Amino acid sequence: SSGSAQANPEQHDIQYLTPIQIGTPPQTVNVDFDSGSSDLWVFSSETPADSIKGQAVYDPKKSKTAEEVKGASWEITYGDKSSSSGVVYRDAVTVGNITVKGQAVEAATTVSAQFTRDANNDGLFGLAFSALNTVHPKQELTWFDHAAKELDHPVWTADLKYHKAGTYDFGVINKSKYAGKISYIDVDSSNGFWMFNMSGYSVGNSTFKPAQFQGIADTGTTLALLPAQVVKDYYKAVSGAKIDYFQGGYVFPCNAKLPNFVLGVGQAKVSIPGKYVNYAPIDVAGKTCFGGIQSDDDVGFSIIGDVALKAAFVVFDATAGKPRLGWASK
Numbered sequence: 001s002s003g004s005a006q007a008n009p010e011q012h013d014i015q016y017l018t019p020i021q022i023g024t025p026p027q028t029v030n031v032d033f034d035s036g037s038s039d040l041w042v043f044s045s046e047t048p049a050d051s052i053k054g055q056a057v058y059d060p061k062k063s064k065t066a067e068e069v070k071g072a073s074w075e076i077t078y079g080d081k082s083s084s085s086g087v088v089y090r091d092a093v094t095v096g097n098i099t100v101k102g103q104a105v106e107a108a109t110t111v112s113a114q115f116t117r118d119a120n121n122d123g124l125f126g127l128a129f130s131a132l133n134t135v136h137p138k139q140e141l142t143w144f145d146h147a148a149k150e151l152d153h154p155v156w157t158a159d160l161k162y163h164k165a166g167t168y169d170f171g172v173i174n175k176s177k178y179a180g181k182i183s184y185i186d187v188d189s190s191n192g193f194w195m196f197n198m199s200g201y202s203v204g205n206s207t208f209k210p211a212q213f214q215g216i217a218d219t220g221t222t223l224a225l226l227p228a229q230v231v232k233d234y235y236k237a238v239s240g241a242k243i244d245y246f247q248g249g250y251v252f253p254c255n256a257k258l259p260n261f262v263l264g265v266g267q268a269k270v271s272i273p274g275k276y277v278n279y280a281p282i283d284v285a286g287k288t289c290f291g292g293i294q295s296d297d298d299v300g301f302s303i304i305g306d307v308a309l310k311a312a313f314v315v316f317d318a319t320a321g322k323p324r325l326g327w328a329s330k
């Protein structure tokens with residue numbers, strides 16, 4: 001089997017939300033497909049009312065196929081210090097036309113303020129490796145790991161787009177969505193992420209600079225967080241760019257000419273158009289803008305988020321024992 005689902009951008013492409021169906025009869029929620037975590041959690045009928053500001057909730061009591069996973073709980077913290085926790089149900093979860101029965105659906109009983117404020121985001125849909133799943137005492141598998149057994153190929157692809165809807169496909173590599181060849185690079189999944197090595201970068205028309213650094217492909221992170229030196233090189237080419245410590249990163253005049261940025265990934269070159277690096281205005285006047293490329297602030301590795309991913313067609317290939325990432329232009 002194979003299937004496809006929409007990736008709908010929120011304002012400034014801060015995140016992409018995908019409608020999925022949970023339960024019988026189906027309850028539709030819009031969730032953030034996140035290759036940087038491995039929990040499928042949703043706002044629920046068990047989330048305190050004062051923590052809900054417009055989100056759609058999953059109510060297991062209204063699902064004939066929901067079963068509580070007795071004694072199970074979860075709690076998760078993210079790099080931006082946001083967090084959530086709760087209890088666990090098993091239920092049918094459909095993405096595109098692919099249904100997994102008995103998927104662990106993590107119902108939130110607490111969500112941090114960042115999630116409450118994010119009215120359109122009804123939860124997260126983890127697509128990193130199941131080793132990162134936080135359910136205890138018995139860890140659960142991601143939806144993809146359940147679905148992979150039925151998929152024609154154990155792969156999913158991300159075709160995110162600049163300020164418009166893209167798609168996530170499962171079990172199929174759709175040739176109409178990319179141009180040229182897909183270039184694959186090995187993934188080190190030992191810490192649960194889609195982690196890979198970069199080979200260098202170039203800014204604008206400058207010559208390619210070899211540089212070895214690791215990063216994770218994270219569809220749930222908005223920006224491209226790269227080594228401080230690389231970022232410094234980029235903004236040296238942007239007149240008026242400076243670090244705004246209050247905003248927590250590089251800002252520049254919104255009318256600045258932004259050079260393209262090329263990331264070397266194995267044999268591939270991911271070319272990020274300069275306009276993708278103009279993330280959003282920080283002021284209502286729209287004079288000063290916040291950069292879409294920022295420092296990875298000694299996280300210990302880079303986080304290749306949506307600003308970079310939307311410039312490519314990306315294959316998340318979970319072939320047993322040999323996970324890989326495929327990169328193609330589009």
Ligand SMILES: CC[C@H](C)[C@H](NC(=O)[C@H](C)NC(=O)[C@@H](CCSC)NC[C@@H](N)Cc1ccccc1)C(=O)O
Nearest residue numbers: 032034036037038077078079080082218220221299
């Ligand atoms: C501080 C917590 C660290 C980062 C670590 N947590 C993680 O690595 C979790 C699984 N992943 C994440 O925090 C990040 C990857 C960080 S690499 C250090 N990806 C998921 C994130 N973008 C999801 C999200 C989406 C929308 C709003 C907020 C958050 C841990 O639990 O130890």
